[in-house]
Amino acid sequence: MSENKHINTPFISLLALGFVAIALFVTVTILPKGQRTRTQAGASGVQFSLNPVSETFVGVGDQKAFELVATFQNGSPTETVDYLKAEVSFPPSYVILPDASYVQTYFTSNPTNFTRIFRVDGPYASNTSGKIIVEVGAKTPGGGPATAITEGQSYSLRVARIVYQAAAQTTTPQYVTLSGISVVRWVGGTGPTPAAENIPVVVPTGVPAGSFAAARFQVSAGPTATPVPPTITAVPLPTVTPRPPTSTPVPPTLTPVPPTNTPVPPTLTPRPPTLTPVPPTLTPRPPTLTPVATNTPVPSVTPTPKPCTRKADGDANCDGSIDGIDYSIWLNSQCPSTRGAGQQCARVDADFNLDTNVDDTDYYIWFAHRYEAPATTPAP
Ligand SMILES: [Ca+2]
Numbered sequence: 001m002s003e004n005k006h007i008n009t010p011f012i013s014l015l016a017l018g019f020v021a022i023a024l025f026v027t028v029t030i031l032p033k034g035q036r037t038r039t040q041a042g043a044s045g046v047q048f049s050l051n052p053v054s055e056t057f058v059g060v061g062d063q064k065a066f067e068l069v070a071t072f073q074n075g076s077p078t079e080t081v082d083y084l085k086a087e088v089s090f091p092p093s094y095v096i097l098p099d100a101s102y103v104q105t106y107f108t109s110n111p112t113n114f115t116r117i118f119r120v121d122g123p124y125a126s127n128t129s130g131k132i133i134v135e136v137g138a139k140t141p142g143g144g145p146a147t148a149i150t151e152g153q154s155y156s157l158r159v160a161r162i163v164y165q166a167a168a169q170t171t172t173p174q175y176v177t178l179s180g181i182s183v184v185r186w187v188g189g190t191g192p193t194p195a196a197e198n199i200p201v202v203v204p205t206g207v208p209a210g211s212f213a214a215a216r217f218q219v220s221a222g223p224t225a226t227p228v229p230p231t232i233t234a235v236p237l238p239t240v241t242p243r244p245p246t247s248t249p250v251p252p253t254l255t256p257v258p259p260t261n262t263p264v265p266p267t268l269t270p271r272p273p274t275l276t277p278v279p280p281t282l283t284p285r286p287p288t289l290t291p292v293a294t295n296t297p298v299p300s301v302t303p304t305p306k307p308c309t310r311k312a313d314g315d316a317n318c319d320g321s322i323d324g325i326d327y328s329i330w331l332n333s334q335c336p337s338t339r340g341a342g343q344q345c346a347r348v349d350a351d352f353n354l355d356t357n358v359d360d361t362d363y364y365i366w367f368a369h370r371y372e373a374p375a376t377t378p379a380p
């Protein structure tokens with residue numbers, strides 16, 4: 001017993017010393033790190049690329065795929081993306097989206113994919129406009145793809161895979177380009193700002209003006225236009241020996257006959273044009289957006305920070321535009337009416353219909369008005 005005590009005393013001292021050392025380590029190392037991850041938002045930037053950067057379609061009708069990739073710099077596994085939008089432009093005179101070919105936005109190679117699809121244009125809309133709008137997001141707070149697999153390291157996320165079909169030959173380079181990019185993350189906080197923000201988009205050099213990335217392509221003549229070697233090669237036919245003609249030349253039995261087709265007067269008589277001018281169906285209507293009396297300027301005693309004229313349309317951060325940032329604010333501050341008696345919502349800047357709840361009704365308001373141009377208001 002006493003022997004055990006003798007052994008345990010230095011052991012306990014050593015253990016105590018170990019605890020002190022661990023406590024010091026935690027204080028010095030972990031705490032500042034925790035603070036840093038809170039103050040530093042995460043990824044310093046995101047760069048977009050189209051892969052491959054150069055492609056050759058082998059003839060009209062040939063199909064090739066381009067992938068839209070977002071590469072985050074200095075990201076974090078704990079930082080997730082709430083919203084992503086990109087516009088992919090292409091010359092529809094040279095390439096089109098084949099029928100029933102839709103843009104892929106789910107990849108098994110991504111640890112996490114965007115699960116909410118706001119909009120991804122299909123062949124009909126895209127081939128008319130020469131543009132595919134890819135607009136995706138997270139369905140739950142923090143449920144979007146992370147900006148890194150390993151803390152601080154660069155990470156490439158596959159966003160979309162687009163299959164194109166060559167429509168016409170071109171030897172001069174044509175481009176698939178990107179523009180209109182928005183990648184939104186949640187910053188947090190309980191105050192009115194900033195809550196959510198765009199991750200800065202890194203614009204590479206050497207791409208067409210106004211676009212963030214480009215892939216070059218051309219359409220070669222293809223196998224159909226190249227001279228095909230004759231499949232029927234000249235084979236010597238020795239078996240057919242020249243024989244005297246068995247059939248003696250006979251005078252042509254077809255005696256010239258007078259042409260049966262006598263010229264007839266043209267049956268297509270000029271008709272009056274069937275497309276008679278119709279009066280325009282779009283009659284001028286009175287503007288539907290009539291100024292409503294609800295937003296009348298109220299002479300307030302305290303100076304208001306800034307007017308939030310589009311709150312009712314889904315402008316959560318009152319910056320005048322309804323976009324992914326407002327979606328992120330809504331996503332992260334959902335507060336349905338089933339929250340329980342007496343419980344108040346942490347933030348209500350995404351309560352667009354002012355019913356004190358932040359719920360699906362507010363989401364649909366945002367969805368219906370996003371990227372809508374602000375109603376023209378008379379200048380003060
Ligand atoms: Ca806004």
Ligand SMILES: [Ca+2]
Pocket residue numbers: 350351352353354355356357358359361362
């Ligand atoms: Ca509401």
